Amino acid sequence: MTSSKSTALVARIEQWPIAGSFTISRGAKTEAVTVVAEVSRGRHTGRGECVPYSRYGETPEATLAALLSMREPLRQGLDRQALQAAMPPGAARNALDCALLDLEAKTGGQRVWTLLGRPAPRACITAYTISLGSPEAMAAATVKAAHRPLLKIKLGGDGDGKRIAAVRKAAPDSDLIVDANEAWASDNLEQNLANCAEAGVTLVEQPLPAGQDQMLARIRRPLAVCADESVHDLKSLDGLRERYDAVNIKLDKTGGLTEALAMADAAHALGFEIMIGCMVATSLAMAPAMLLAPVARFVDLDGPLLLARDRDAGLRYDGSMVYPPDAALWG
Template sequence: MTSSKVPALRSQIERFPIAGSFTISRGAKTEAVTVVAEVSRDGLTGRGECVPYPRYGETPEATLAAIQAMEDAVRGGLDREALQAAMKPGAARNALDCAFIDLEAKQAGLRAWSLLGRPSPGERTTAFTISLGAPETMAAAAAKAAHRPLLKIKLGGEGDAARIAAVRKAAPESELIVDANEAWAEANLEANLAACAAAGVTLVEQPLPAGRDHALARIKRPLAVCADESVHDRGSLAPLRDRYDAVNIKLDKTGGLTEALAMADAAQALGFEIMIGCMVATSLSMAPATLVTPQARFVDLDGPLLLAHDRNHGLRYDGSLVYPPESSLWG
């Protein structure tokens, strides 16, 4: 019989329908597919959720298998510090890292931020995403969301100037940030940046493909540009300093909250502004990310707002305000 003092690892794929569909330059989807890891010991269980991302060659099945491959190591006493070297950064390590933190917090009787020596996250305004579509479709969606103070607009290349102009007209008071998801080219970069500047956009995320973004260092950028697909963990920060003004930290890229917090510290030291971002997922994915919000200029944790339903004990959203998690959810 396995002793309750010996850690146990369980994991599974879970699916949550999206309200309508979610469209970016790489395509549309109608459900969020997540992988959940649970680490248990002494009657306590810590949970973590990740979203495998095909852009980085991840699938739910391979991510689940990567987590399951760690079962013997977890039973043998693998801890969160050793996990950082035992697994490569990515979605699978994120789920395990966050599960370890949740378990550690429960064992210590502390909230996760106190356990990690971080400031308590307060309520923050999160961006609300407008999916890619025709200008009139995006304008209609923006008009419905025009009461929200911060909108994130998905763009996709050809016709983006018309899209952002239409959105601005429909939501004249909202702060706008734009995410091109690598869809622009060097040939239209300056024209698209100028169109965004003319619409009063505050920030443009990942306009050029990762690895082909050197043009950003050669032009005068009329507004702040943020790296997403070009940046993953601390090791990828320094080479981007001449190209980007901000970095989007996502736990599924960093491989967990442990690296995300270290990356936020390193990014600030290099002079980057910080966005804390997310994939479309449940509140269990968002909860650990709230610990990065005290360092973030931009908060983009609207994943649960895009779902048809969230999991039980989800984060509290009051309009565009998102609040720290209750311990019944995580941490």
């Protein structure tokens, strides 16, 4: 029998249909596959959700197995601080870290930001993603979203100049950020950046492949460039300052909110602008990232808006405004 002081863990894989499809330079998908961890102690249960990312060699099955391997350490008293060394950064640790934080908040009877000594999150504007497609298809999708103040445009290489021009024409008043998802190369980098600057884009995410981005330090960047695939956790910030102006912090990369908060503090001290990003997932995955919103220049937590449906007690979205989570959801 589990004692009242030990922690029990259950985990499962879930599928959430996407409204239509979600397309980036690496392909398209029609459902979000998430892994949920639930940790219980006494009468309290904490939850966390992650999205295994094949770009980093993660699968739902391996992520689930990694989580279940922590059952015995948790039963023996593994806490959130010890978890940081017990598991590597990545999706599995994210789900468990966030579940343990949720459990700490519930056990202590206080909101998680109070527990961590952080500012309470407030409602903020989130970006809304326009998937990669032909210029005509992207313009049509943008027209439907042109009322939103911040749009994130997925680009993918050849023809990106026409794509971003078409999007700008369709949304003349929206702020635009671009995510190239590593699809550009040294021979089109400067032209693509110039096309984005001409269209009034504010920020470009990860234009070159991670590990092949040295050219960014040798050119004049006409607009801010943000690291995504080139930055993961706190240690990966080293050496990025010459190449990037901003970093995209995602909990599935950092391995949870604990590391993400430390990373945000360090990134701010180094002079980076901060973007808070997400994978396509439910509100349970977005809720912990809301604690980073007060220090972020850009918030990109639109995952639930791209789903056919969200989980019960999900985050409140009012247009592009996203509100802090209720305790019934997380934290």
